[in-house]
Amino acid sequence: EPEVTQTPSHQVTQMGQEVILRCVPISNHLYFYWYRQILGQKVEFLVSFYNNEISEKSEIFDDQFSVERPDGSNFTLKIRSTKLEDSAMYFCASRPTGSSYNEQFFGPGTRLTVL
Amino acid sequence: RKEVEQDPGPFNVPEGATVAFNCTYSNSASQSFFWYRQDCRKEPKLLMSVYSSGNEDGRFTAQLNRASQYISLLIRDSKLSDSATYLCVVNGNDYKLSFGAGTTVTVRA
Numbered sequence: 001e002p003e004v005t006q007t008p009s010h011q012v013t014q015m016g017q018e019v020i021l022r023c024v025p026i027s028n029h030l031y032f033y034w035y036r037q038i039l040g041q042k043v044e045f046l047v048s049f050y051n052n053e054i055s056e057k058s059e060i061f062d063d064q065f066s067v068e069r070p071d072g073s074n075f076t077l078k079i080r081s082t083k084l085e086d087s088a089m090y091f092c093a094s095r096p097t098g099s100s101y102n103e104q105f106f107g108p109g110t111r112l113t114v115l
Numbered sequence: 116r117k118e119v120e121q122d123p124g125p126f127n128v129p130e131g132a133t134v135a136f137n138c139t140y141s142n143s144a145s146q147s148f149f150w151y152r153q154d155c156r157k158e159p160k161l162l163m164s165v166y167s168s169g170n171e172d173g174r175f176t177a178q179l180n181r182a183s184q185y186i187s188l189l190i191r192d193s194k195l196s197d198s199a200t201y202l203c204v205v206n207g208n209d210y211k212l213s214f215g216a217g218t219t220v221t222v223r224a
Binding site: 035042048055056104107109 | 149157158159211213214215216
């Protein structure tokens with residue numbers, strides 16, 4: 001069964017450093033998403049991406065964040081200058097085309113720790 | 116008011132028991148409804164979509180009440196492997212999913 005994959009599984013970085021989180025969505029999906037989950041809190045939407053552009057973004061997704069689909073398979077989330085409060089699990093998700101019900105399938109996540 | 120509210124539990128039940136819990140959502144324009152399960156420090160996994168007429172998937176039954184804006188999940192004949200956090204998830208006429216904080220279920224032997 002096809003899956004969303006994410007790398008790395010765990011990233012430790014110093015405050016102020018740039019990080020890039022990588023995702024490979026399921027191959028025939030065209031809608032991509034990033035969510036985050038701070039430890040002990042609920043899953044929060046960050047951004048949705050379709051047809052090579054952002055469809056919607058949340059208040060969390062400020063100028064420090066960007067997304068890119070650099071090739072036909074990868075979907076990346078960049079945080080330009082990390083803060084302590086960016087420490088969280090970051091989940092990538094993708095949605096099948098032709099689905100009117102918007103089921104989204106999640107990758108295993110990247111645990112980001114900012115020191 | 117939170118977009119999606121759930122009873123956090125925990126619900127601690129013996130194997131074989133039936134457990135049920137609800138969530139409420141604030142956006143009356145919400146169009147799609149789901150239950151996801153999340154194991155500790157893992158990704159949310161789609162358990163089932165929730166349809167207007169209610170639906171069943173094996174031991175799991177989901178109901179949707181649009182008038183009262185609540186969704187329920189019932190688990191029959193609980194197994195140890197059902198121990199998890201169950202996330203109520205909705206989306207409106209947009210692209211994002213809104214998650215509840217989750218209901219923790221622990222099934223004991």
